[in-house]
Every structure is written in C-alpha cells, then in structure tokens.
Amino acid sequence: MPTEQELEQFLKTAKAAAQEAGRLQKSRLWSDFAVDFKGEIDLVTEVDRACEELIVSQLAAAFPGHSFLAEEEGFQRGDSPYKWIIDPLDGTTNFAHGFPWFCVSIALEFQGAVVLGVIYHCMMDELFTAVKGGGAFLNGRPIRVSSRSPLRRALVATGFPYDVARDNENNFGNFVELQLAARGVRRAGAAALDLAYVAAGRLDGYWEVKLKPWDVAAGTLLVTEAGGRVTNQGGEGYTVYDHRILASNGAIHDEMLEALTRARAARPD
Numbered sequence: 667m668p669t670e671q672e673l674e675q676f677l678k679t680a681k682a683a684a685q686e687a688g689r690l691q692k693s694r695l696w697s698d699f700a701v702d703f704k705g706e707i708d709l710v711t712e713v714d715r716a717c718e719e720l721i722v723s724q725l726a727a728a729f730p731g732h733s734f735l736a737e738e739e740g741f742q743r744g745d746s747p748y749k750w751i752i753d754p755l756d757g758t759t760n761f762a763h764g765f766p767w768f769c770v771s772i773a774l775e776f777q778g779a780v781v782l783g784v785i786y787h788c789m790m791d792e793l794f795t796a797v798k799g800g801g802a803f804l805n806g807r808p809i810r811v812s813s814r815s816p817l818r819r820a821l822v823a824t825g826f827p828y829d830v831a832r833d834n835e836n837n838f839g840n841f842v843e844l845q846l847a848a849r850g851v852r853r854a855g856a857a858a859l860d861l862a863y864v865a866a867g868r869l870d871g872y873w874e875v876k877l878k879p880w881d882v883a884a885g886t887l888l889v890t891e892a893g894g895r896v897t898n899q900g901g902e903g904y905t906v907y908d909h910r911i912l913a914s915n916g917a918i919h920d921e922m923l924e925a926l927t928r929a930r931a932a933r934p935d
C-alpha cells in the first residue's frame with residue numbers, strides 16, 4: 667500500500683490536473699470545436715482529447731513509470747504497480763450539445779484496487795475526492811450517502827450504452843422496472859457524476875450496463891468511502907472491469923437488486 671504521504675502527493679497532483687482540465691472544458695463549452703464520431707452516436711470532441719493530453723502529461727511528469735488507462739488513447743504501460751484510470755470528459759454527448767453536465771474523472775489503482783478518486787464538475791465548481799480508507803469529500807467537506815428508503819421514496823439514476831439500438835442488452839427493461847418501483851429515475855448523461863451524487867446523498871442509487879473502467883473507477887471509490895454499497899447486478903463483488911454496476915446508499919440496495927432481477931427474468935435473451 668502507498669504511504670499516506672505518497673497518497674497525499676498523488677491526490678494533490680490529480681486534483682490540480684482535474685481542475686485544470688475542468689477550466690478548459692468550461693472555457694470551450696458553447697464555442698466551436700471539432701467533433702469526430704467513434705461510432706454512430708458515440709462522439710469525441712477535440713476538448714476530450716486536449717483534456718486527456720493535459721491530464722496524462724501532468725501525471726506522467728509527476729510520476730514517471732506509472733501506467734495509464736485513458737479513454738481516448740488507451741493503455742500505456744509503465745513499470746510500477748500503479749495505474750491511473752482517466753475519463754478526461756465524462757458526458758461527451760452533453761458537452762457536444764452545449765448541455766452543461768459533464769466532468770473529469772481520475773482514479774488511481776494500486777495492484778488492482780482503486781485507492782484514489784477525483785471527480786471535478788467544473789460548471790458547479792464541485793470537486794469530489796476520496797482516498798481508500800479516508801472517507802469521501804466535496805470541496806474538502808466530508809460527504810455521506812443518504813439514508814433514504816424504501817425504494818419507493820428514492821431518486822435513482824441510470825444511463826444507456828452507445829449500442830442501444832443494436833444490442834438487446836440496452837437497459838430498457840431495467841429502466842421500466844426501476845421507474846415503476848422508485849420515486850424517480852434520472853438520466854443526466856455522465857456516469858461519474860451519477861456516482862459522485864450517490865456519494866453526496868443527492869441520489870439514492872444508480873445502475874448501468876456496459877460501462878468502462880474510466881466511467882466508474884473514481885465514482886465507485888467515492889460511494890464506498892461515503893458509506894454506500896457497490897456490487898454487480900447479481901449482488902456480488904464489483905470490480906471496475908465488470909459490465910453491470912449497482913451502487914446505492916445501502917438501504918435500497920436489495921430492493922434495486924430485486925427490480926433488476928425481475929427485469930432480467932422478463933427479458934428475452
């Protein structure tokens with residue numbers, strides 16, 4: 667395990683990189699920028715790429731030898747047990763449309779376990795941070811998950827994969843079950859922020875399918891450090907390389923699992 671001083675140094679550098687990338691995002695929103703297609707509806711903007719370059723170069727300069735798993739450029743191997751997992755701009759569709767709901771997500775894995783997470787929501791100037799075993803914070807103040815239950819009184823969130831029109835695992839059945847069982851379901855378009863909001867008690871639960879490690883690595887640590895629960899959709903242990911996530915305040919977790927199980931039973935495979 668890294669020492670406390672090492673973690674502090676990692677956190678300081680990750681926070682600075684996230685805030686600088688966030689400032690760039692804020693300054694470029696509602697301006698002209700190039701947009702490319704990674705798939706039929708899966709966009710990438712020049713701002714995603716510029717943010718990734720900025721974050722990776724700052725972290726690599728500070729910690730030479732560390733590995734990087736970043737959304738746009740993929741995996742770069744270093745020679746240490748550390749791996750930075752980076753979504754330079756989570757919520758790209760929102761950003762490209764001028765819908766101001768997106769963030770930077772940076773996590774650090776040590777020997778396969780996430781030990782640090784930083785999520786920066788520049789439009790609200792909100793910086794969510796967590797270090798394993800040290801609690802979760804928003805702009806330096808401790809945050810906790812909500813205690814709200816049952817599910818009928820809960821506000822939960824989800825999202826849909828980019829291949830939604832081409833694959834049966836499109837999350838629609840789950841959405842119907844949860845919308846029927848909860849007070850409300852939100853689909854805001856940035857998975858990392860959904861998780862940060864569960865950590866801060868602003869959402870009570872969140873589930874999604876087919877996410878990538880960079881969407882969830884920082885957010886899952888925030889949720890567990892804020893006292894919440896994160897599992898796969900079978901209720902078993904979750905790693906950021908799993909495809910089906912369920913995160914909650916703990917109090918509604920089993921009810922959410924039951925709703926997802928009902929949806930699975932009804933789904934033709």
Ligand code: IPD
Nearest residue numbers: 755756757758825826855856857
């Ligand atoms: C996406 C967002 C969205 C989620 C998608 C993700 P991106 O990430 O987090 O909320 O529903 O599954 O891929 O492409 O904006 O970084």
Ligand code: CA
Nearest residue numbers: 753756757881
């Ligand atoms: Ca993402």
Ligand code: CA
Nearest residue numbers: 737753755756
């Ligand atoms: Ca992204």
